Amino acid sequence: MQTQPPDAIDLGRRGSRLLGSGGGSAGRVALSTASTLVVLAVVAALFLLAPGSAQVRHTFLNPSDMWHALIGDPAKGYYSVGEAIWLNIRMFLVAEALILILGLTIAVVRQSTGPVMLPLRAAALVYVDLFRGVPLILVIYAVGFGLPALELTVVSTQSAAVYGVLALVLSYSAYVSEVYRAGINSVPLAQTAAARSIGLTHGQALRYVILPQAVRTIIAPLLNDFISLQKDTALVSVLGSIEANRAAQIYSDATFNYSSYAVAALLFLILTIPLARFTDHLIARDRRRRLAGGAA
Amino acid sequence: MRQARPGLNRRRSVATAAAVGLGLITACSSISSSNSTATSASNTATSTAAATASAAACSNSAIQPDLNTKGQLTVATDSPAYPPWFENNRPSNGQGYESAVAYAIAKQLGFTTAQVKWVTEPFDSSYAPGPKKFDFDINEVSYTAQRAQAVTFSDSYYDVQQALVALKGSLAAAKHSPSELKGYVFGDQIGTTSLAFINGQIQPTQTPKVYNTLDDVKQALDTKQIAAFVIDTPTAQYITSSEIPGSVMVAQFPSTGEHYGLLFAKGNPLVTCVNQALSALRANGTLAALQKKYLQVYLTVPTIKP
Numbered sequence: 335m336q337t338q339p340p341d342a343i344d345l346g347r348r349g350s351r352l353l354g355s356g357g358g359s360a361g362r363v364a365l366s367t368a369s370t371l372v373v374l375a376v377v378a379a380l381f382l383l384a385p386g387s388a389q390v391r392h393t394f395l396n397p398s399d400m401w402h403a404l405i406g407d408p409a410k411g412y413y414s415v416g417e418a419i420w421l422n423i424r425m426f427l428v429a430e431a432l433i434l435i436l437g438l439t440i441a442v443v444r445q446s447t448g449p450v451m452l453p454l455r456a457a458a459l460v461y462v463d464l465f466r467g468v469p470l471i472l473v474i475y476a477v478g479f480g481l482p483a484l485e486l487t488v489v490s491t492q493s494a495a496v497y498g499v500l501a502l503v504l505s506y507s508a509y510v511s512e513v514y515r516a517g518i519n520s521v522p523l524a525q526t527a528a529a530r531s532i533g534l535t536h537g538q539a540l541r542y543v544i545l546p547q548a549v550r551t552i553i554a555p556l557l558n559d560f561i562s563l564q565k566d567t568a569l570v571s572v573l574g575s576i577e578a579n580r581a582a583q584i585y586s587d588a589t590f591n592y593s594s595y596a597v598a599a600l601l602f603l604i605l606t607i608p609l610a611r612f613t614d615h616l617i618a619r620d621r622r623r624r625l626a627g628g629a630a
Numbered sequence: 631m632r633q634a635r636p637g638l639n640r641r642r643s644v645a646t647a648a649a650v651g652l653g654l655i656t657a658c659s660s661i662s663s664s665n666s667t668a669t670s671a672s673n674t675a676t677s678t679a680a681a682t683a684s685a686a687a688c689s690n691s692a693i694q695p696d697l698n699t700k701g702q703l704t705v706a707t708d709s710p711a712y713p714p715w716f717e718n719n720r721p722s723n724g725q726g727y728e729s730a731v732a733y734a735i736a737k738q739l740g741f742t743t744a745q746v747k748w749v750t751e752p753f754d755s756s757y758a759p760g761p762k763k764f765d766f767d768i769n770e771v772s773y774t775a776q777r778a779q780a781v782t783f784s785d786s787y788y789d790v791q792q793a794l795v796a797l798k799g800s801l802a803a804a805k806h807s808p809s810e811l812k813g814y815v816f817g818d819q820i821g822t823t824s825l826a827f828i829n830g831q832i833q834p835t836q837t838p839k840v841y842n843t844l845d846d847v848k849q850a851l852d853t854k855q856i857a858a859f860v861i862d863t864p865t866a867q868y869i870t871s872s873e874i875p876g877s878v879m880v881a882q883f884p885s886t887g888e889h890y891g892l893l894f895a896k897g898n899p900l901v902t903c904v905n906q907a908l909s910a911l912r913a914n915g916t917l918a919a920l921q922k923k924y925l926q927v928y929l930t931v932p933t934i935k936p
Contacts, residue, residue: 389759393780411826413837479846482853494839494855574817574839574850583754584840587821590757590780 396593403585403594411588418581419601422567425495425577426605429502429567430560436503437510442540444511445518458511465508471569474501478573498570506563513555517548550620557613561606568602578602688903690740696900698765703741705732706751706764712844714868714924715770721748727864727924728768731787734916738907753821756893757781765900767893770862772823782898783891785905787917790890792827793866793882793931795874796858797851803858803880808832808935815839817847817856823888824860831883831936832860848874864925881934 381387406414443451443458465473478497482490521544529539571580578598585594698704707728710719717725724733724743736746749764756767757780766784773783794811796802802814816838818825828838839856841847844865850856852874861869863882870879894901911917 386760393759408829409826409833411823411829479849479853482855483849485853490853571840572842572846574841574846574855576837576840580820580840583820584825587754588774588776588823588826590777592758 392591394592395596396591399585399589399591399593400597402589403582403597406581406585412585412594413576413581415578415581415585415594415597415601418576419578419598419605421495421575421577422564422602423605425499425502425567425570426560426564429499429506429563432499432503433506433510433563436507438514440507440511441514441518444515462508462511465505466512468505470501470505470566471572473505474498474569474572477501477504478570494573494575495570498567498573498575502563502566502570506559506566509559510556513552513559514548516555517552518544520551521547553616553620554613557609557616561609564605564609565602568598688739688906693739693900693903696765696898696903698763699747702745702747703736703739704747704749704764705736706749706756706762706767707769708753708756709750710843710845711769712865712868713872714864722746727788727920728770730920730924731911731917732768734911734920735904735907738910739903762895762898765894765898766904769893770865770890771893772888773891774823780896782894782896782901784894784901785908786889786891787908788890788921788925789885790862790864790888791882791885792824792860792888793863794858794860794880794934795851795866795870795877796880797854797874798876798878800857803878806880806934811936814857815855817841817850817859819844819847819861822861824862827883827886827936828860831886844869851877863931867931879931882931883936884933 384390403412404414404416406412406417440458440461443454444462446455474497477500478494481492481497484490525543525547526539529543530536534542568577568579571577571583576584578601582594582598586592694700705721707716707721711721711726711728713726715726715728717723717729721729721732724730733743733746736743751764751767751769753769753771756769756771757777759780768787770790771777771783772790773786777783794802794806802811811832812834813836814834815836816828816832816834818828818838818840820840820842825838825840828834839850841850844861847856847859847861848869851859858880860883863879866879866882870877892901892904894904908917
């Protein structure tokens with residue numbers, strides 16, 4: 335193994351690595367490439383040589399069916415999966431913004447210490463216990479079928495996507511508030527003491543000292559939750575809105591060919607993989623900054 | 631429920647023959663009205679000859695090698711199994727049209743009632759490749775040429791029409807001319823070709839909502855998430871008379887030549903004998919009698935244009 339500068343070794347150990355420890359030398363790259371190719375070849379051979387391979391490829395991965403599912407043809411009874419994914423993206427973006435706000439609010443309430451805040455703290459506790467404990471699909475059903483049944487003016491006349499986003503926000507903000515809370519708890523108590531000692535109020539200490547450090551710690555788990563959220567937008571299909579997963583299901587039921595699901599899976603991958611790489615990037619950047627000793 | 635795609639009628643007869651591997655072409659391919667008397671007559675003519683030719687080949691002992699499990703006829707349907715096709719969600723009670731038809735076919739093939747075993751098969755997985763756990767699936771599955779590329783269908787055991795269901799006193803119940811229909815938000819159960827009917831025939835301006843189960847569709851109508859839904863006439867009649875108080879079956883639409891077929895694994899040779907059994911049941915009036923017993927309520931429904 336070649337000698338490397340100490341900081342490079344350190345970064346290599348700590349960062350997200352694909353190429354093995356210390357990676358870099360030409361020999362190692364060649365070896366890892368070869369082993370990857372061998373593994374892929376074995377998997378491909380197993381798939382292609384299986385007795386039902388041709389049948390499976392026709393039923394699950396047929397290019398013609400995948401194309402038709404992507405494009406859609408309502409007159410034939412199925413919708414474009416490519417168009418339907420836009421609904422997932424819109425629901426995800428709106429839900430994510432609301433979840434970040436609500437989750438943080440709940441976490442801050444739960445971390446509060448004043449006696450006056452007790453009722454709110456109790457409410458936050460119950461909220462988190464309730465919505466983290468109940469399966470998301472049940473929340474979606476309760477919101478999507480329950481609120482319209484109330485026959486109220488505004489509350490009961492929203493579209494399925496709105497109810498879906500509401501259910502996602504209810505469920506995910508409970509999770510995310512716990513992630514925030516873990517981040518806040520990870521900041522040493524001495525930081526709060528120091529902030530208060532230089533004259534910051536409790537709120538200012540939270541805003542300028544605690545949260546900036548807390549959020550940096552939890553970027554990875556937060557984005558992890560959001561990748562999960564992107565996929566869970568598919569559950570909103572139970573309320574009748576035609577998102578990517580539902581469009582794929584409609585295609586397969588109309589044609590008895592499952593290739594449409596492969597299309598939906600690919601589209602979801604296209605959405606989630608960039609977010610995953612972005613997470614890696616943020617983590618690596620944060621590591622570099624900390625190692626450099628920067629406070630920002 | 632899971633009806634055929636309108637517009638495929640012309641190709642149906644060719645595809646059926648190819649898929650089934652028989653010259654027994656269903657008379658349904660040329661149905662253009664709901665009149666089933668004409669159907670029975672022409673079907674009887676074609677099938678009697680075929681039945682006589684190979685009656686021996688379809689004895690109970692002769693079909694044993696083709697069965698999923700020897701000594702029993704394994705029949706599948708989804709759960710929940712809805713009326714009037716099944717009753718009390720218990721396919722094995724012989725009640726409801728599809729349950730009764732399954733037992734009638736079993737009898738034709740020489741099985742006793744006790745030799746008929748029911749298994750649950752969700753619609754979504756009934757057409758998956760690979761070995762099936764049933765001899766045939768009876769679940770209001772409509773024949774289409776495209777579906778017949780993945781599975782084998784029997785001949786028709788019911789020729790189906792679509793109907794419009796709405797709440798009494800709602801706009802959709804009162805105004806349903808072809809142009810008025812286009813303005814409504816429709817609902818549908820996933821996997822039905824009612825969706826193809828809505829989009830292909832009614833062509834509404836707003837995207838229909840597609841739910842997991844019929845129960846969700848009913849709930850959506852009840853809470854006014856949708857203005858109306860489209861479903862096969864017998865189910866519509868049952869829902870409006872027994873399940874959703876205040877709902878009404880507004881009318882039925884003209885036939886598009888759709889029919890329900892039993893679903894077999896692709897190429898399952900058993901279909902030949904089951905088709906013979908169906909022909910015999912049609913010829914001796916059993917199918918008509920069962921339709922009268924379980925589905926007759928719809929016979930006087932007005933027809934409107936989509």
